[in-house]
Amino acid sequence: MSPLRLVLWLSVFALPSAPTESPSYVAAVYEHLVVLNPNPRVALGRRAALEHMQKNLDVFEQQAALAAQQGAQILVFPEDAIQGFNFTRASIAGYLEAVPDTTEVTWNPCSERARFPDTEVLQRLSCMAQKNSLYLVANMAGIQVCNSTTDAHCPPDGRYQFNTDVVFTSDGTLVARYRKQNLYFEAAFDKPPRMELVTFSTPFAGRFGVFTCFDILFREPAVALVEELGVRQLAYPTAWMNQLPLLAAVQFQRSFAHAAAVTVLAANVRAANLGMTGSGIFTPWQEVHQHDMVGETGRLLVSRVPVLDPAMMADGTESTRLAWLPFSGHRRREPGLGEAGDAHGWPRGAWYLDAGGKPRSAETEHCWPGHENCHEAPAHEKPVEFHSVMMYDNFTLVPLQDTEGNLTVCDGSLCCHLLFRRSTAPSAELYALGAFQGLHVVHGTYYLEVCALVKCTGPDFASCGGETEHAQTQINFRLEGNFSTRHVFPGILGNGMVLDIPDESGKDSDGWVYMSRSGMTVGLVTATLYSRVYEKDNS
Structure with missing residues (x-):
């Protein structure tokens, strides 16, 4: 089949520039190389x-001072960063402290x-916040x-053991306590008997929520x-083990912030031998982050970010821009993009809209499936479907066999569609479009619907879904799926763990969730629409 002469269709939406009076604050997160107990299963x-624990708290003390010197008003430390991990229920007993209910x-x-005995860790964290005049999350x-x-619900040994987040104000007051709800193979801890939504308020940015890792x-x-x-x-302490191509730490932190229209202050631990790294300060449209699988030192990130609490935002066009609704999608204007064509010299006139409002090529009858006047490619021209395991799930995939084209793949009732143009010949690097709909049951149980464009790790179909951080091929694309949920997390990952966000994302008039991206300057590793169907987790 000769290559389809297709170009990406991009709608243009102008966004106002941010006024200088827009409220903001300085946030910091610290990725910590934990001093571990070499024998965590032996009780101390x-x-x-x-x-x-004081060895790790000594490092916290240094980093809190450095963050304060850079103007930080809130600092987040990682999950498990004080005591480490891999304890049993019995062996962690010496590390436990009673944390009062702040309500x-x-x-x-x-x-x-002297008010509460055996609270040395809480006391030191409190003094750390007080000494440096910042809010502290640990x-x-x-x-x-x-x-x-x-x-x-009381355990047989007469005590609950919780994976606990604590928050201190800038004067050292304990202001919030959150107990992790969704444990990830944590034998030392109990799931709380009731779920709590925990928030705390600050004078500089309003209200924050707090939760942990999984x-x-x-x-x-x-x-x-x-x-x-x-x-x-x-505020998001985490001890996340990276798993490409879909769930590296910074990859999903970026996706969550963009999809939910929130700021995420994510602090991960550093443990390269366990695949743990990836922290950042993420707003819906920008980030400061780091991912380092080689280094053996911690890393402090500090950034000024806009206030997103509606109660703290002034009226005006900038507030309207910042207040776009969670899971509603986002549009931005690309530099140099005009009505006559896009920034890459591709005339928008090469597309027209069909009766359903979908972009359709004026030079071919191939268009988006499921619409009137849309003709499928002849059977002999359709790419072969194959199956490959990605993230322990059996995806249905089709290869990208041309330099540009129009592909569809389905799994169950989920169909994924891709319009693409790539910078290299298909023989240079193998890419595939994959779909998965079903219950994920390895390392947790949760229901997924996923559309993913992935760079395969080798020339064979069996390599599609493997882990890689590298790609040379730049791809302009529009990816969409007929998801059964609004909770879809768009993600774009480039060569060398470069993070990106879509030019556009949202839901079209037919209910299909989409994202598009054109003009990336690095090779594309993964573009994914990763959705969670929460109501089917117990199906």
Whole structure:
């Protein structure tokens, strides 16, 4: 089949420039190389456990001072960064501290040290926040004594052990406590008996929500904070193990911030041997981040970001721009893009709209499937479908066999469509368009619908879905799918873990969710529409 002479269709939407008076604040996150317990399954007494934790807290102290020197008003530390990981329920006992319920108790651990015994970690974190005059978010191992005669959920040993986030104000007051809801193979910890949506307020940026690591893949608490409580700023301690091509840490942090129209302050641990790295300060449209699988030092990131809490935003066009709705999509104007054509010299006149409002080539009868007057390619011209395992799920895929084209692949009721033009011949690097609809059951159970354009790791179909950070081929594309949910997370990953966002994303008049991107300056590793169908998680 001769290559289809297709070009990308981009709608143009002008966005106003940001006025200087737009409220903003300075945020910091620290990716920490954890000093680990070499024998985490062997129990330590309280004194030995404290000696271990103080080594990590010493580093926290240094980084808090550096963040404050750069004007940081809020600092987020990673999950498990104080005590480490891979403990058993018994062996973590010496690391546990009782964290009071901040909805019932007002307490400044630095100023009121004697009020609650055995709270040395809380006291040091509180003094750290107070000394540096910043809000501080950290993660630690918490304990709550319970009685099985009055609490049906109480564990047999008479205590809950929680993976716990704590938040301190700039004067050291403990202002929020969150207990991780969605555990990820954490034998040392219990799932809380009831789910809590936890927020805290600051004088410089308004309200923040807080949750931990694996929580980001579930409705509660992550999406519930955004949709039910209207939270637009999130503190996110994590200990995330990267898994390409779809779920590297910064890749999904970027996607979540863009799709949910929020700021995410993400602090990950650094453990290259476990594939752990990737932290950043993400707004819906920009980010400061780092991903380092080689280095053996921590990294502090500091950035000024706009306030997104609606209660703190002034009226005006800039507030309207910042307040676009979660999961509604986003449009931006590309530099040099005009009515006559796009920034790359491709005339928009090469496209016209069919009756359904879809772009259709004026030079071919091939168009978007499912619409009137749309003629499928002859059977002998259709690319062969194949299956390959990606992220432990069995995807249905079709290869990109031309330099430009129009492809569709389906899995169950989910269909994914791709319009593309690539910079290299198909023989240079193999790419494939994949679809998956179903229950993911490895390393967690959750229902997915995914459309993914991926660079394969080799020349064979079996290599499609493998992990790679590198690609040389630049691809201009529009990707869309007929998802059954609005919770779709667009993501674009370039060569060397370069993050990108779509030129456009949203839902068209037929209900298909789409994104488009043109003019990337690096090779494309992955472009994905990754959706979570939360209501089917227990199906």
